[in-house]
Amino acid sequence: MDPFTVLTGIAAPLLRANIDTDLIIPKQFLKTLVRSGLGRNLFQEIRFHADGTERPDFILNQSRFRQASILLAGPNFGCGSSREHAPWALKDFGIRAILAPSFADIFFTNCFSNGLLPVALPMEAIEALATVDGPLTVDLPAQQVRGGGHTFTFDIEPSRKAVLLEGLDEIKRTEANLTDIVAYEIRRRTEAPWLEIRVP
């Protein structure tokens, strides 16, 4: 997975609350068998008219935000469906960091599986950053967002931070605990034998 360290880029404000994963990537694009190529359909229904032409008022269709790598959003970003297609679509478009007051749990976890950084900041900070004319810097080692004279610090769990900074493979990390897993399985077979599945 691509590591995340310091990102400097344009931030697109989409300051709605409860942006759900259906809105981020609608159902018709979930029929894919691969992780790539979803960026072109990111926010499909608010970004494009039904005939496929762009809605000029949508933020990512405005020339200065077409290259955005940061998204500013309202609270409870990523609620709803567990579809990992949502972070895949954001990343494929070029977004690497999402700044919002809060995130839904499953989406939050899915971000870290894909090298995306979700940053929780108070709404006032998000609104201040939305007025900045120029790039923002999201500095993961320093846990800071800087731009337009503002500096905001953010919290992140050390284990999550390490996964992003080093681009760690979570499965490989868990495989280091293989002896624990085997020991657990042996113990459980004795303690809870009814859990063994016997396909009829």
Place this chain on the structure above:
Amino acid sequence: MTSRTLYDKIWDEHLVATRSDGTSLLYIDRHLVHEVTSPQAFEGLREAGRPLRRPNAILSVADHNVPTIDREKGIADETCRLQVEALEANVQAYGVPYLPLLDDRQGIVHVVGPEQGFTLPGTTIVCGDSHTSTHGAFGALAFGIGTSEVEHVMATQTLPQRKSRNLRVRFEGALPPGLGAKDMALALIGRIGTAGGTGHVMEFTGPAVRALSMEGRMTLCNMSIEGGARSGLVAPDDTTYAYLKGRPLAPKDALWEAALAHWRTLVSDSDAAFDTEVVLNVATLAPQVTWGTSPQWVTDITGQVPDPASATTPDDRQAMLRALEYMDLKPGTPIEAIDLQAVFIGSCTNGRIEDLREAAAVARGRKVAPGIRALVVAGSGLVKRQAEAEGLDRIFLEAGFEWRQPGCSMCLGMNDDRLAEGVRCASTSNRNFEGRQGRGSRTHLVSPGMAAAAAVTGHFTDVRRLMGA
């Protein structure tokens, strides 16, 4: 030992290791797999050359994008067909148990798991689907995961986890006739908001929960995620055991007795501490109808579309204005005056036999109103067969409903069961998000009885009037 909640107990029993970075490795007992969120996970395993650790801990079935009509003729939509074929090839290659599309046991993964006895109390259950919370009705810690986590579980049978906080929801009182678990869930989400349970596991307690059937408990836990909680829980009891006994994958004989002895310990200790508590009295509850584009925007059938001027913050007002514009509703409109063009009865929320009985009781001897297209989609082949044995299919067909084959169907419209732009639908599903049932479509979430009442009158109608309650 210190007092523990039900969630604490299941967590402790599944702790494989506490790692130096503070995360916990949790053992996963059961894994449900469907066609939409698994192909990239199987591909990841294949690319890394990793084996699948416990094929028998998985139950797989296609549900999200399968046709609900004429499926004997195959899947006409090529991308849907390719995804189902990919699932079939993957489960065959890895030796994973699979319920084929034309098998009577096929259905929505969250209906099938409990039906087969795959879902058991005290287990950890995951699936690449947010409504995995449904299985919490059995006292299982069940939660939705992303595709990378699906791959993680396939490879290691564990997941790195951070412990959630404990939220207790106590439902006091007795539900009046005509109301059900869906009304309880919607009223709760209306109270706490769609992010109210974020970071928490919700345990549902109180006399109104104890009085619910397993179907009702599943509806309640299913909607936990719409209140922001990844998992909902109901402590198992005799209702749970009566449902499970004799199910194909449930333990038998001596193992059943051993399991039962353990399951009876799966309750929150009486003095266990919860981080957050919510109490609702259901005795005065009215049937619930959502009016906006988030499940939290809900009101009584006797109520009106709210006025954004009543919002407490400018952001909330903006959000309400946007929702009303999308929904094409005017503030102050009585909910009963809202006309509909479509009705959908089904989904992992309300596609079980009890839901169909509730809807059929209202539809019996009545006709679907002119201009309404009404779909009934059983949650599984076994639900469909049971309904047909009880003659419910005849009631629906004679009333003018369509009687379809099982799947997720119009809850999310991945197959052909979609709404056209501007169409307004009373739906027993779980999400009223913009575009959820089709681009530009308008969804109102209701119970099965309320959906049937809307179908036969053409607008929202208090189901209690149609039952003489």
